[in-house]
Amino acid sequence: MKIIxxxxxxxxxxxxxxxxxxxxxxxxxxxxxxxxxxxxKTAMNRIHLARIAEVLEIDDIRELVDFKNE
Incomplete structure (x- = not known):
């Protein structure tokens, strides 16, 4: 099973x-x-992820989030 x-x-x-x-x-x-x-955290706030990406100057969400085998 994949997890984020x-x-x-x-x-x-x-x-x-x-x-x-x-x-x-x-x-x-x-x-x-x-x-x-x-x-x-089991539930992610999309606004939080977007704010983090913005201040860290991340343009590709894959730099911050990925799939991993459980």
Missing amino acids: EVKLKKVLKDKNLTQEQLSEMTGIRRATISEISTNS
Whole structure:
């Protein structure tokens, strides 16, 4: 079965940013950023993903989200 993997942890590392910094940049609660980063959220807010992509200057959503075998 395929699951959706959010690659936020890797993206933040590649961009040398912390979850706290991303929270400040996006206005998204730090706890929510943490849940997204650790893939512990089962439902994703599309507005949050779009805001994260916007502030991180991600044009291809595949840089942030991918399919993974469970």
